[in-house]
Amino acid sequence: MRDSTVLVTGGGKGLGRAFAEALGKAGARVFITGRDASALEETAEKLNTDGILVEPLCADVVDSGAMKDVVARIMEISGRLDVLVNNAVDPGPVGPTADIDFDAWWRAQQVNVAGPLISAQAALAVMIPAGRGRIINLVSPAGIKRWPYATAYSVSKAALLKLSENLAAELRSTGITVLSYNPGMVDAGLTRAGMRFAGNTDDPWLDRLGRWAIEARDSGAFVPLDTAVDCLVRLASGDADVLSGYVINAEDDLDARISDREAGSR
Ligand SMILES: NC(=O)c1ccc[n+]([C@@H]2O[C@H](COP(=O)([O-])OP(=O)(O)OC[C@H]3O[C@@H](n4cnc5c(N)ncnc54)[C@H](OP(=O)(O)O)[C@@H]3O)[C@@H](O)[C@H]2O)c1
Structure with missing residues (x-):
């Protein structure tokens, strides 16, 4: 991943932090966003101490202006943006859908569906002119199977999966790939x-x-954390570009899927 610049939304905590660390260790220059400035600073400081180049930028994914500013700042510092990892998430409310709090339900759609779209639009403004780029959207078993009593999360992840498929098709001739990545339950x-x-x-x-x-x-x-993280790094490095538009699961035999796809497209 040397010479690559990666943006991980929600990279200050949880899986996003583990992704940022692994991408940095693989040689990428990593930018992390979130709303919690102190968590971002703390993560960046810790990783920088370990020799990993990570830079924090505070931004809410539903704020289009803020996400454009993030990309502008990345271009100023790094001069390129190769990979966007749409990782930030709002888990949404839990309970019977018949009487779930609508505002909380809708907020999850905004963060989990509109957020990745807003971030993708900001990133594509520089990726399309560059003729290269990679967008990885974090999905979940919740968006693939049914997930009763957590419909805000489940529905938002199903929608994100369709966003990836459609975006991948639209971007086919641009050099930009779009993948849905399901790390599994970690x-x-x-x-x-x-x-x-x-x-x-x-x-x-x-x-x-x-x-x-x-x-x-x-x-x-x-899924073991290492398995989930290693697969994400492979996707970010471009190993699975041939699978643009598809869902990749952390425990897939990725090499077999790549070979099958390459054989199918010959
Ligand atoms: N953990 C799992 O087992 C699992 C399984 C399948 C899929 N996934 C997917 O993996 C991704 C990461 O999940 P996680 O478990 O690490 O979640 P998490 O621990 O809840 O972390 C969520 C991250 O999103 C950020 N965030 C939330 N709302 C935001 C907003 N409006 N704007 C910007 N950042 C925002 C949070 O930072 P701030 O609080 O600073 O904003 C935090 O860094 C998600 O897309 C999730 O669906 C996770």
Whole structure:
């Protein structure tokens, strides 16, 4: 990833932080965004101390002006933007959809669907003229399977998956690829936070979610963090560009999928 510049939204915490660290270790210059300035500073400081080049830029993904400013700042500092990792997320409200708080539900759509679109538009303004670029949209099993009682998250991730497919088709002749990446359930970020609700909340739906996540972990359904991170780095480095438009799962046999696709397109 030497000479590559990568933007990871929501890169100050959770999986985004692990992605930023691994991309930096692979040689990329990494910019991380989020709303929490102190978390961004703390992450950047820690990683820079470890010799990893990471720079924090505070911005809300639903703020189009702020995301344009982020890209302008990256161009000023680095002169290029090769990869956008749309990682920031709002987990949304949990409970029966029939009486879920609409404003919280809608906020999750804004952050999880409009956010990646706004970030992609800001990035594409420099990627299209450069004739190269890569956009990786973080999806989830929740957007692939049904995920009752967490419909804000589930519906938003399903929508993001379709955004990736359509954008990839529109950008086919531009040198820019778009992938949906499903890291699987990982003991990090929102899944780890969810597990903490089990037995620690008066909200029966959050308690249920926490217990269910713990059951999934204990039954071996989780993906190891290293597996999720290593696959993301491979996608960011361009290994799977031939799969533009598709969903990549962390535990896929990526080499086999690439070979199958290459054989199909010959
Ligand atoms: N953890 C898992 O098991 C898992 C499984 C499948 C998919 N994923 C996907 O992986 C990605 C990362 O998830 P995670 O578990 O690491 O989540 P997380 O720990 O909740 O982190 C969310 C990140 O998004 C940022 N964020 C939230 N709202 C934002 C906004 N409006 N503008 C800018 N940044 C915002 C947060 O930073 P601030 O608070 O500073 O804004 C934080 O850095 C998500 O797309 C998620 O759907 C995770």
